[in-house]
Amino acid sequence: MTFQDLNIIPPILDAIREMGYNNPSPIQEKAIPVILSNKDLIGCAQTGTGKTAAFAIPSIQKIAAVKSSNGAPRVLVLTPTRELAIQIEENFKLYGKYLKTRQTLIFGGVSANMQISSLRKGTDIVIATPGRLLDLARQQEIKLSSVEILVLDEADTMLDMGFVNDIKKILSFLPAKRQTLFFSATMPPPIRKFATSILRENVEINVNPVSSTAALIEQSVYHVEKPEKPKFLVSLLRQENPKQTLVFTRTKHGADRVAKMLNKQGFHAMAIHGNKSQGARQKALSEFKNGKIQILVATDIAARGIDIDELPHVINYELPEVSETYVHRIGRTGRAGKTGIAVSLCSSEERKNLDGIQKLTGNVIKVAKLKSRKESVA
The missing domain is CATH 3.40.50.300 (P-loop containing nucleotide triphosphate hydrolases)
Structure with a gap:
């Protein structure tokens, strides 16, 4: 199977080819059609199998189909660490380069001034760690009422790190009608229970067992x-x-x-x-x-x-x-x-x-x- 077989639009296909990819990984092959069909998703796959592309590619494609004029974010990706947030933003930039999607990084440990400035200019996608995002939401520096797609990446780690209360508070700023995507390399029972509590008729994809380690x-x-x-x-x-x-x-x-x-x-x-x-x-x-x-x-x-x-x-x-x-x-x-x-x-x-x-x-x-x-x- 190729990315073209997944009905990816030409501008994103061009970006994917430039990155040297032709064939989707198993998690991408299974997750992308589900996300494009507007269903909620739990995606569990080994680290290093392409989970970021599995949610970034269809998210970009969905917001590209209908332009927004209010400048508020339409995709929100929550992730546990600054390093991972930076890595995810780089992927969104690469896949969306020919669609000129706007990304904003939000995380703590640095001044919020540049982040606030970026938000005020308008953005399509926000990649954030929970603590700083919640601070900005409470200060009304970010409006989350237009979010169409919520992604929790490395969901197990975020909850293990004690972010569960921050995430629940962030959910109160989001519209009830949205698409929610959970991605992680592991999905212990407590995490699965939390996931199913906020998902609507979700599809679950397991690529290799939860406990598996890469065969290579x-x-x-x-x-x-x-x-x-x-x-x-x-x-x-x-x-x-x-x-x-x-x-x-x-x-x-x-x-x-x-x-x-x-x-x-x-x-x-x-x-x-x-x-x-x-x-x-x-x-x-x-x-x-x-x-x-x-x-x-x-x-x-x-x-x-x-x-x-x-x-x-x-x-x-x-x-x-x-x-x-x-x-x-x-x-x-x-x-x-x-x-x-x-x-x-x-x-x-x-x-x-x-x-x-x-x-x-x-x-x-x-x-x-x-x-x-x-x-x-x-």
């Missing part, structure tokens, strides 16, 4: 006690010598410590987490994407906007306590049909986390050993 990702685990992890990580990186590696830690301070340690050992590493300024986070992401730095050490939330088609390595320096988070983490590699490697360092304290991950994914992760462990941290 080679997964392994090393059993390493916590005090040994720093020197083990150095040995592992020197042995594998990957072009780029994304390392996950559980805490912000842990990310800083690991990045500092790796730099002392001669690697070029940077940390990214919620305590960093927006400018610092964007600089780290940009330099990682363009290859200026070899290793990015990140917390889970900060890493949600990292989308690199050929990222070869992900390392779980610490295993996540929430099993679904593992699916999101390793989904940073093995994207867009590429292969990837996901390595986890598991201490005896984390064995229960490993058991939970294996139960969720239905996959026994192979135990690996280093070929040599001569290197040590000075």
